[in-house]
Amino acid sequence: xxxxxxxxxxxxxxxxxxxxxxxxxxxxxxxxxxxxxxxxxxxxxxxxxxxxxxxxxxxxxxxxxxxxxxxxxxxxxxxxxxxxxxxxxxxxxxxxxxxxxxxxxxxxxxxxxxxxxxxxxxxxxxxxxxxxxxxxxxxxxxxxxxxxxxxxxxxxxxxxxxxxxxxxxxxxxxxxxxxxxxxxxxxxxxxxxxxxxxxxxxxxxxxxxxxxxxxxxxxxxxxxxxxxxxxxxxxxxxxxxxxxxxxxxxxxxxxxxxxxxxxxxxxxxxxxxxxxxxxxxxxxxxxxxxxxxxxxxxxxxxxxxxxxxxxxxxxxx
Amino acid sequence: xxxxxxxxxxxxxxxxxxxxxxxxxxxxxxxxxxxxxxxxxxxxxxxxxxxxxxxxxxxxxxxxxxxxxxxxxxxxxxxxxxxxxxxxxxxxxxxxxxxxxxxxxxxxxxxxxxxxxxxxxxxxxxxxxxxxxxxxxxxxxxxxxxxxxxxxxxxxxxxxxxxxxxxxxxxxxxxxxxx
Numbered sequence: 001x002x003x004x005x006x007x008x009x010x011x012x013x014x015x016x017x018x019x020x021x022x023x024x025x026x027x028x029x030x031x032x033x034x035x036x037x038x039x040x041x042x043x044x045x046x047x048x049x050x051x052x053x054x055x056x057x058x059x060x061x062x063x064x065x066x067x068x069x070x071x072x073x074x075x076x077x078x079x080x081x082x083x084x085x086x087x088x089x090x091x092x093x094x095x096x097x098x099x100x101x102x103x104x105x106x107x108x109x110x111x112x113x114x115x116x117x118x119x120x121x122x123x124x125x126x127x128x129x130x131x132x133x134x135x136x137x138x139x140x141x142x143x144x145x146x147x148x149x150x151x152x153x154x155x156x157x158x159x160x161x162x163x164x165x166x167x168x169x170x171x172x173x174x175x176x177x178x179x180x181x182x183x184x185x186x187x188x189x190x191x192x193x194x195x196x197x198x199x200x201x202x203x204x205x206x207x208x209x210x211x212x213x214x215x216x217x218x219x220x221x222x223x224x225x226x227x228x229x230x231x232x233x234x235x236x237x238x239x240x241x242x243x244x245x246x247x248x249x250x251x252x253x254x255x256x257x258x259x260x261x262x263x264x265x266x267x268x269x270x271x272x273x274x275x276x277x278x279x280x281x282x283x284x285x286x287x288x289x290x291x292x293x294x295x296x297x298x299x300x301x302x303x304x305x306x307x308x309x310x311x312x313x314x315x316x317x
Numbered sequence: 318x319x320x321x322x323x324x325x326x327x328x329x330x331x332x333x334x335x336x337x338x339x340x341x342x343x344x345x346x347x348x349x350x351x352x353x354x355x356x357x358x359x360x361x362x363x364x365x366x367x368x369x370x371x372x373x374x375x376x377x378x379x380x381x382x383x384x385x386x387x388x389x390x391x392x393x394x395x396x397x398x399x400x401x402x403x404x405x406x407x408x409x410x411x412x413x414x415x416x417x418x419x420x421x422x423x424x425x426x427x428x429x430x431x432x433x434x435x436x437x438x439x440x441x442x443x444x445x446x447x448x449x450x451x452x453x454x455x456x457x458x459x460x461x462x463x464x465x466x467x468x469x470x471x472x473x474x475x476x477x478x479x480x481x482x483x484x485x486x487x488x489x490x491x492x493x494x495x496x
């Protein structure tokens with residue numbers, strides 16, 4: 001009996017050690033020490049994009065307010081909360097608030113408060129968008145980005161020190177991007193079955209929203225079936241996006257090529273998702289063009305001078 | 318030199334920080350924040366770990382058992398259903414008649430709905446033509462004469478053979494007429 005326990009002890013210890021090491025490794029992986037500037041640059045891109053998105057790419061959400069209320073089919077989250085039936089006024093207010101909150105989030109004041117405001121408003125904007133009979137999956141990563149970015153404490157823009165809080169936020173976005181692809185492959189298996197691969201889903205897509213580039217392809221079903229195999233292969237390989245080095249980079253460019261192809265043939269832009277793909281890039285190396293930096297510096301010098309003049313002490317005057 | 322550990326990730330900058338860390342105050346009243354090893358504080362990490370686990374679990378559970386209704390944890394199902402190579406593809410549009418008798422072909426977007434949304438609510442339109450009437454009221458007429466007095470939802474049906482389109486027909490799903 002005692003022997004059995006004696007034998008079991010080292011095994012249990014080994015198991016605990018292995019578990020501790022695995023947890024430690026996972027901890028390090030989830031909190032990569034990316035330069036702080038990378039998170040700051042990504043944050044700027046995301047909030048600037050929300051403004052562009054609300055005005056240009058998802059402006060059609062605003063149309064929903066004009067629709068008869070009966071067409072509003074609230075999602076589970078909309079029924080639980082419960083969110084009101086959209087009206088032109090309510091959507092106008094959400095849109096304006098989203099624009100203001102994103103603009104304020106771009107300034108460096110109260111990043112957490114404005115970041116949370118943008119997340120909540122954008123989530124509602126999307127709930128409205130998806131409550132009329134169709135739910136898209138191209139905004140999952142952006143929603144994760146908007147949820148994670150307010151947790152990043154803002155230091156100096158030029159701070160290239162490793163920042164684990166920023167690293168965590170960026171890692172979350174990267175994982176969300178990968179999940180978007182990988183779980184899309186799973187959804188094809190779940191809803192379409194293995195026959196999806198040899199089916200005519202791309203023919204359907206082209207007949208519904210094909211561009212002049214795509215229309216001639218409809219006469220070549222084997223080509224489209226080949227494309228379907230490639231799509232699923234890419235989606236299944238997407239976890240390799242998280243691998244450092246050549247493999248990760250190749251897959252990243254494959255992702256951009258895939259979306260360029262999809263846009264050219266089906267006018268499906270996936271722009272919110274593309275913005276999140278930028279989380280894989282060393283954004284800290286992006287420097288604004290000198291002209292912008294010069295204008296900014298001139299503006300700051302002028303502002304500082306004005307401040308000094310206004311607060312000049314009487315004995316110096 | 319041992320510096321006092323600041324709470325959180327990046328310590329607050331400014332006069333108070335400079336005093337606490339015995340540093341000279343930089344021009345402009347700011348000190349550069351030294352990086353505090355360890356990243357986010359312990360509680361911050363715990364909250365982040367929990368949030369990560371919850372969202373991951375939500376996304377995976379939504380994909381395995383959930384449906385569109387569970388957004389933001391819905392399955393990632395755009396273009397996930399299979400169209401049989403010998404099946405058919407349905408493309409909806411509206412057809413309307415104005416008060417002056419002009420017949421119009423109206424794309425779904427002109428009535429504020431995406432094609433996929435019309436497909437998603439097709440059965441409701443079929444059951445309740447009155448919905449088309451309410452939708453017709455949202456159509457923006459340029460003049461009183463171009464007001465819609467009739468609106469039908471039509472499905473174009475492209476039949477496929479061997480994965481190629483082989484024919485086209487139309488089905489009127491639902492019709493509303495002003496009384």
